Amino acid sequence: MPAQPLELILARQFGDSLSMPCFLVDPDGNLLFYNEAAESIFGLRFGETGGMRVEEWSTVFKPTDGDGNLLVPEDLPLVQTISTKSPAYGSFYIDNLKGDRFQITVTSFPIMGRPDRFLGAMAMFWKTEEL
Amino acid sequence: MRVKVWGCRGSLPASGPENNTYGGNTSCIQVTQGDTCIILDGGSGILRLGKFLSPEIKEIHVLLTHLHMDHTMGLGFFIPLYNPNIKVHLYGPSTSNEPLVNRLRRYFSPPLFPVRLSELPSHPIIHELNKSEFSIGEVTIQSEFICHPGPTLGYRIMSGKSVFAYLPDHELQMGASNFPNYPEWTSGYEIAKSADLLFHDAAYTSKEYMTKIGWGHSSVRDAIAFGKMCGVKKLALFHHEPTRSDEQLEYMLKESTQHLKLDFEVELCAEGTVYEFE
Secondary structure, three states, X not given: OOOOOHHHHHHHHHHHOOOOOEEEEOOOOOEEEEOHHHHHHHOOOHHHHOOEOHHHHHHHOOEEOOOOOEOOHHHOHHHHHHHHOOOEEEEEEEEOXXXXXXXXXXXXXXXXXXXXXXXXXXXXXXXXXXO | OEEEXXXXXXXXXXXXXXXXXXXXXXXXXXXXXXXXXXXXXXXOOHHHHHHHOOOOOOEEEEEOOOOOHHHHOOHHHOHHHHOOOOEEEEEEEOOOOOOHHHHHHHHOOOOOOOOOHHHOOOOOEEEEXXXXXXXXXXXXXXXXXXXXXXXXEEEEEEEOOEEEEEEOOOOOOOOEOOOOOOHHHEOOHHHHOOOOEEEEEOOEOHHHHOOOOOOOOOEHHHHHHHHHHHOOOEEEEEOEOOOOOHHHHHHHHHHHHOOOOOOOEEEEOOOOOEEEOO
16 A cells, blocks of 8 residues: 555644544545544544545444434535535534444544645544533 | 765764765765766765766756755755756755745855855756656656655655665654554655665664654664665665764664664665666
């Protein structure tokens, strides 16, 4: 597999060193990495999943609205960032693989490399009750 | 393809009898293939290179990894820049905002240097690179951003089946996840994989590195681990600290390799050394 561009390597390093949850995807929205803090929300270690296609991760982690209806990928801030190459923000619920339910607030932003290359996106998120 | 070392010292020229074996000039490498003349970096070594260039050469390609002083300080003393009969191309990393030519003008202007770029007999032709692939004569070059402060490129030079990889300033620990276990997540891997010859930053001992994290350089031990990960045939350690003598460099290499069983050659890069490829 070809190596990732430097900007994504450094983004992963950055995310890996944070205690706040973070999620990293490539320009097609495929999952590249999520950190230890995110593992506690998803109920799944990154080492168990590895990378995933956008169709997989957007359903594996079961994002839902307040009534429990599954959100389509296009409603997720990170997927919006991938399609618009702009920051996005949103709040929704995650039903994780351990059966826990969390409301989370997500801020996502594009990763633009020098000189103007779109390389992927990163999302930082929080359990809403912590805000 | 022929690769000649005109400078492999890091940070600052360090001439003196204690540095005779490995040399005191900063980064400058000459790559020749037939009539093609490529120069990697314009450190102080480029002065001597310019003096010994064949008079037959009418076109020269200077590829800068980045614009730190030890990689550019020799440019103003590169004789072909003052010869209107020689076409000089200058390549370097692009940024988001400031064109490369403007960044080069900072060096070619007072008080750093008396001659401005516009005062040269013929203005060098400027090429901005990022993740790029292009050919010069029969040589194919790949460039990619690597982990070092400021925009910095690594170069992969290919001719026929031969590959030479050049990563003179590169911090492996900062630019890799769980180094050296994930090639996919290691800065510079695409540049160096399966190279016949790799020149790689090895400025520090492992102990020194711990006090210089983020300065953009690697330890000898990390450079060797990277060479192993990339499956290179030969690794030449580069960017010798200016304070280090020949004796100290050789001790560093011995200390770092004595307990290792390596299936590739590791040596200290030395000014004047020539590597020939088929």
